[in-house]
Amino acid sequence: MKKSPLTFGRGLVLSVMEGLMFAGFIATADAQTAASGPLQVPAKTIAVPTDVSPELQKIIGAPLRTNWDLRPKTGEEWKPVADAGAAALIKNVPGMLERLKVKVEKTTIDGVRAFIVTPETIAPENANRQLIHMHGGCYVLNPGEASLPEAIFMAGFGHIKVISVEYRMPPEAYFPAALDDGIAVYKALLKAGPAKNIAWFGTSAGGALVLEMALKARELGLSMPGAIASGTPMSDVTKVGDTFQTNAMVDNVLVSPDGFCDAGTIVYAKGHDLNDPLLSPVYGDMHGFPPTILTSGTRDLLLSNTVRVHRKLRQAGVEAALQVYEGMAHAHYIRDDRTPETKEVFEEIAGFFDRHLGK
């Protein structure tokens, strides 16, 4: 290796005209001095991505959710909306159970309604493990069996037993009812086996709830579970997060930060401060959290709220894995078990759990 001293700011053979014309081409120097400001993004037409499965293309290519801007204002107003949505969703459940060879039983655990979701085959390494599922739906949607698809996918693809918590929602109860119900079920499971053999998972409100439960568990002096899977969490219901802007009208599920999901959360919170980490867990202290896997998609309105939790966990020294799927909007992966990307999502989560849970 030949070494020679280096001179910086070397003379370049450049004409004055070229210098003027291209001085701003490489934006580095400019970007640090130019005035910062909002960006005007023109209207655009975006095609369905070609680099995802045909099954996912159908989901991504669907129109914006019907009535995405409906904003019921009370628990009572939400109930018929939730019931109608659930009625539509529940029709898909029997097919899911059959395809994934999973059975569901209704139960109560220390007074909390729950479903025990059991696959036909439990993997030998999972014999002494169980998962707690906190469903999504903006704290107001997906009552009863409508909460089950994600639990069924996890049980079926992961070959592991799942307890899905049918937590109380408005108008039956308000904040912190969902959180309290999740913690109650966890406490009950702790009586039967070690914390490190238990993991929690959920998507959207459920993705936030599992993070809120970790904050609450620490507050209560409970042992942390062995792992957590938080999917596209509603981790900041104060609506801070850049993809609330960039993916507005791109995410065909949530559509807008000012849509139905925001309205549902406000009803659940019932005046409680939305900045409370038990509602916006991204503001919580995540030191001591168990290993956590996060899932989102490139069109997800909550992509920012997912990656912010990932960074927060990493900053707190927590082992945290991030998976982001091409083209997916909010929670697209819990739609249809026949979508290959859905299988991939849950197999990744199952692998993560397997690497971190006790046996």
Add this chain to the structure above:
Amino acid sequence: MKKSPLTFGRGLVLSVMEGLMFAGFIATADAQTAASGPLQVPAKTIAVPTDVSPELQKIIGAPLRTNWDLRPKTGEEWKPVADAGAAALIKNVPGMLERLKVKVEKTTIDGVRAFIVTPETIAPENANRQLIHMHGGCYVLNPGEASLPEAIFMAGFGHIKVISVEYRMPPEAYFPAALDDGIAVYKALLKAGPAKNIAWFGTSAGGALVLEMALKARELGLSMPGAIASGTPMSDVTKVGDTFQTNAMVDNVLVSPDGFCDAGTIVYAKGHDLNDPLLSPVYGDMHGFPPTILTSGTRDLLLSNTVRVHRKLRQAGVEAALQVYEGMAHAHYIRDDRTPETKEVFEEIAGFFDRHLGK
């Protein structure tokens, strides 16, 4: 379902019949049956995110890159553009060296121009490790010392020695010159120490080059390095990838899939098939790749091309970590070492290397 009429915020009176209307509110059933199609996204104004550092806010809030739609058509046309850009960028280098306590020497390694980038303090665990840096710039930009910022950041934040390859670019040479130069330097380093003590890293074209080098190394029967860090890789220069659409005119660096970077790549490829995995590595077989860490941001035009490589690696059973930063557009993290998020990016990469490299 309760049949009593309910009043909604918008003054709607909901009856059982309207309850049926809301059956589509939860989009699951709909999404699977509705016709898929392109989405019309209206124009919008997006504010600078408030949840990143002030330093990063300046970078995110900068206007779109000057002349982003300039499309030089030959190597000769690119040269003055590259030189002018480099002249602007090089002005920042002395400050970076001083702040990060890093020294740079120019050298040649088996005929390939390179820089040896050495921090004042090499961490004890890194004493027998070295990194190969492949710089970015669409295969045509950042000649000479303009290639150095990322190498300086890695050496300074990671306390590790870096060899930055000043690979040949148009008009001096065309595909596969950059790749060949990277491989030549790697072969030279292999004579001095084990592959597992070497990692490769790079951003943009450099992020693609380190993946292309892994494909080439396997083809040549060379040992794989101990780890790879690929930042916002130009992994698909055929312009497939959903964020080419969703982040068009949002990413203030690349701006559009049809801008200057595409033009540079076409000049470098000089008629070679852009689908070749040695130009679009997302199409390569990634079985047997070493542990790889990928970095992107929520406004990155190449977010899809980053997460697609992540998925491809995971599908091939490779240990792969993804980090996505709030609000960042393409390669924002290699702008300014004083940006706290930049330190975080490189410390994450350094930690990843430390966990996977031999000593």
